Amino acid sequence: ETGVTQTPRHLVMGMTNKKSLKCEQHLGHNAMYWYKQSAKKPLELMFVYNFKEQTENNSVPSRFSPECPNSSHLFLHLHTLQPEDSALYLCASSGESSGNTIYFGEGSWLTVV
């Protein structure tokens, strides 16, 4: 139990599908993050939100669309993905209460077929 919950844990989708990944944090943090983890590559920071406002967009393709309705929830909407987008997507949060340490969820495994 990490305090950051991601659903679904596994997702298989076709290239024409639309799906969403959901993240919820129960830690009272103000910042939330999406990272992408691919095999044999460093963790890639995708998006950062602070108090619902986007503060980082690391040149992510528009087929990934984040949404942060409040400080506890973060979504990643997926549309017309490519097979190379298959990866582990990690949500995380941080805040003053954690001394700005980032805490991660268990991740959502995405396979694009």
Add this chain to the structure above:
Amino acid sequence: AQSVAQPEDQVNVAEGNPLTVKCTYSVSGNPYLFWYVQYPNRGLQFLLKYITGDNLVKGSYGFEAEFNKSQTSFHLKKPSALVSDSALYFCAVRDNTGGFKTIFGAGTRLFVKA
């Protein structure tokens, strides 16, 4: 721009021996430095961090890390390795200017042999 280098893809050590996993960083200003561990099919778990103060930081599961400003390094250490320490280890850096951008290294796989 911030960057982190973990020069070893893999570290092999015998159980009971000391282990070191290396990390060097580049950041403008003073760094916040972190180590995380990832077990198979899991998210990253926080191990320890350096913000300020003592250069030797102690963390979870008997791990510690030494901050060396002149060498811009933050190596992870443990005096006596366990088989259960086998996992993927990530070093991360964030600058202290108030932003949220935390950058991770490529990871080092640690194998501890019984």
